[in-house]
Amino acid sequence: MATPLSADRLVAALRAEGLKVVEYRSWRTNNRNSKGAWGPVHGVMIHHTVTEGTDASVRLCYEGHSSLPGPLCHGVIAKDGTVYLVGNGRANHAGLGDDDVLRAVINEAATLPADNEANTDGNARFYGFECVNLGDGRDPWPAAQLEAIEKASAAVCRAHGWSERSVIGHLEWQPGKVDPKGFTMSSMRTRIGDRLDGPPDAEEDPVPKTIGLYDADNRKLAPGGWTTLPVERTTLLTGATVYDVLVQLTLTAPAGGTVQGRFFHLRADGSRWTGGIVERGTSGGKSFLDFPGKGSIRAAEKLQFEVAYFPAAPDDTAAAVIDTRRARGLYWA
Incomplete structure (x- = not known):
């Protein structure tokens, strides 16, 4: 309506x-x-x-x-x-x-x-x-x-x-x-x-705009399940836009774990389109992880990012800690 x-x-x-x-x-x-x-x-x-x-x-x-x-x-x-x-x-x-x-x-x-x-x-x-x-x-x-x-x-x-x-x-x-x-x-x-x-x-603008967002507050990431991850803000981009964005995380967790990340497009009615999963491993201590995403969103859609953590030991319930997170890249509005 x-x-x-x-x-x-x-x-x-x-x-x-x-x-x-x-x-x-x-x-x-x-x-x-x-x-x-x-x-x-x-x-x-x-x-x-x-x-x-x-x-x-x-x-x-x-x-x-x-x-x-x-x-x-x-x-x-x-x-x-x-x-x-x-x-x-x-x-x-x-x-x-x-x-x-x-x-x-x-x-x-x-x-x-x-x-x-x-x-x-x-x-x-x-x-x-x-x-x-x-x-x-x-x-x-x-x-x-x-x-x-x-x-x-x-x-x-x-x-x-x-x-x-x-x-x-x-x-x-x-x-x-x-x-x-x-x-x-x-x-x-x-x-x-x-x-x-x-x-x-x-x-369409032949000269792309840049996105550069950064957060350094610690954020706990419980094992299993997806968590929407803000970087300064929950919505990274909105409006009719073509994007090429990289989310980078510094994460503290035991070695052998797995971290998955993906971008998704949130529509006005609450439904969503979900991008492909990118998987990275933890190395013990601090791990430096990157998650690339390319695509386009419509005028009423919002680009957001979510992450999931799976420890090496199935019975390990300790949370990983995201120390820093950054979103950087280009978009054409």
């Missing part, structure tokens, strides 16, 4: 994703808010226009027609990848759809149920992008247009902290609909997810 983006935030999100955006006529005040609710919003819906030609398609989506007043979406994606914004608020694009599908989108379920009912107002709940295509299965989808669909969807998802599972096609929402026709929504969601794993194109 989310409050709809303002016009300025929507434009900024799309441009930050590397899209060419055209603000068409008085799109900022073009809506159907007088006819029903707009928000809370839960996802993005993709359509095809069943038209050809950019100018005519954009005008139709802005104005609508005698049986369906405009706007007919929020943005029109042309074949060259340009996004024309035509509506800001409630738009006549989704119509009535399946409440089970809406619940799946809200929960970001891995699989969508069949859309076999039309009992829920989708115009209040979804952003809509109409893509210029005849929808006959023969009209081509240029690479630039498919990339723009990917970017526009990712831009809205990134702004709200959603995953690619918040993006659906009209055919997945309302019984009898076939759009978009010519590519699968499953393949498009995969593309959107891959894009969300990195920073937006327009915000």
Whole structure:
């Protein structure tokens, strides 16, 4: 559940994703808010226009027609990848759809149920992008247009902290609909997810920033089980970021023990993605251990680190002592 983006935030999100955006006529005040609710919003819906030609398609989506007043979406994606914004608020694009599908989108379920009912107002709940295509299965989808669909969807998802599972096609929402026709929504969601794993194109900085954190207070580490380990702070990095980080520990423990470390991404809903385990041995006295991690986090995720200690003797219950800990490396925000 989310409050709809303002016009300025929507434009900024799309441009930050590397899209060419055209603000068409008085799109900022073009809506159907007088006819029903707009928000809370839960996802993005993709359509095809069943038209050809950019100018005519954009005008139709802005104005609508005698049986369906405009706007007919929020943005029109042309074949060259340009996004024309035509509506800001409630738009006549989704119509009535399946409440089970809406619940799946809200929960970001891995699989969508069949859309076999039309009992829920989708115009209040979804952003809509109409893509210029005849929808006959023969009209081509240029690479630039498919990339723009990917970017526009990712831009809205990134702004709200959603995953690619918040993006659906009209055919997945309302019984009898076939759009978009010519590519699968499953393949498009995969593309959107891959894009969300990195920073937006327009915000990617070729010059990395540095992270340098250090703690010298002793911290006991009981045998067995994972312990989230702060280094100055619990969250090492947050926001859409690509990172290359090394955590270094000075640890006092008997020889022959094992210390495991791993990075994880904590999501806003409390779930997490866990990276691979790096294992180091203790040498007796002070051991100097390092744990590298590379990856990327999304806008709403937090990068944290956890560690586990296993002594050589199974019946040894004494805690190891972490004397110092350091996190250092590079990240691209």
